[in-house]
Amino acid sequence: MRLFGRSKESDAATDRALERTRRSFFGRLGEILAGDVDDELWESLEEVLIGADAGVRTSAAVLERVRAHNPHRSSDVRALLRAELTAILAAPLAQPRGRLWGLPEGVGAPAPPAVVLVVGVNGSGKTTGIARLAYAYQQEGKRVIAAAGDTFRAAAIEQLQEWGRRLDFPVIASRQGGDPAAVAFDTIEAARARGADVVLVDTAGRLQNKQNLMDELAKVRRVIERHLDRGPDEVLLVLDATTGQNGLSQARAFAESVEVTGVMLTKLDGTAKGGIVFAIASEFGLPVRFVGTGQEPGDLAPFDAEAFVDGLLGEPAAADA
């Protein structure tokens, strides 16, 4: 699977992962859009969007823009809805905040090693996400090295080391309780010494309290900046799609403390609430870069706005049938 560009394969993976969301909420669209364009239709649409976790504000804004076109046929409503939803997701993708992913033609990559700082709460999928990114980069012929920066839990260090053994990438680690900024520093050194292309930095998702965590992440960031002469090339926030609206408050907290450049939305395969991506894009202006589609190293798909919306709405013929 190509992780850094759309492919038939990645569209199919996104489509499969969206099955639950499509069935439970957006599946109702077929029913709703089979009727007349009246107040009931607009109310039902709003319910569907909010129910899929698109957020109250975002849902209302989407429908307002659709209604502004004054559509008379439900097929027009569907087409407009598709366009609005795609536009919401595409907007932040077109304005990359980082230096690696989704860059416009002609913008070069930074001098290696590229550094990706991975943040998010415990259990969101950071460590497995790093393994998947490592796997995808390896498929592209890149040499990856990872930093076991979740020094808070011994199991977290071991988990990353285990992935490193399984997928054959080096992991730089310290003892439990060590300084994660020092681990990040050592990993950048090791990447330079070994000629690695990409450094993936794992981090803790929980410390004694939230402020400690945010301070620690800010410190890791500063140390990378000092050592690299630029900030991390991407700061990837990993969000668990099954946590629903709670994911939004997480996004807010991390975005305020570290300059998040993009989102990996995991466990899309295990939820009916894939609509959260609309809230992330419209309320935070953050691009969703990757979606987790299962438990295996290859189960990560590049995020594509159109593929996602098509996966949600299903083919018009099928959904209307």
Ligand SMILES: Nc1nc2c(ncn2[C@@H]2O[C@H](COP(=O)(O)OP(=O)(O)O)[C@@H](O)[C@H]2O)c(=O)[nH]1
């Ligand atoms: N079904 C599914 N499970 C996932 C996905 N991403 C992560 N997981 C699981 O979520 C759990 C927590 O992941 P982990 O990487 O340890 O989270 P961390 O605490 O943020 O490092 C693990 O059991 C993963 O296998 C996904 O996309 N789909």
Ligand SMILES: [Mg+2]
């Ligand atoms: Mg972890």
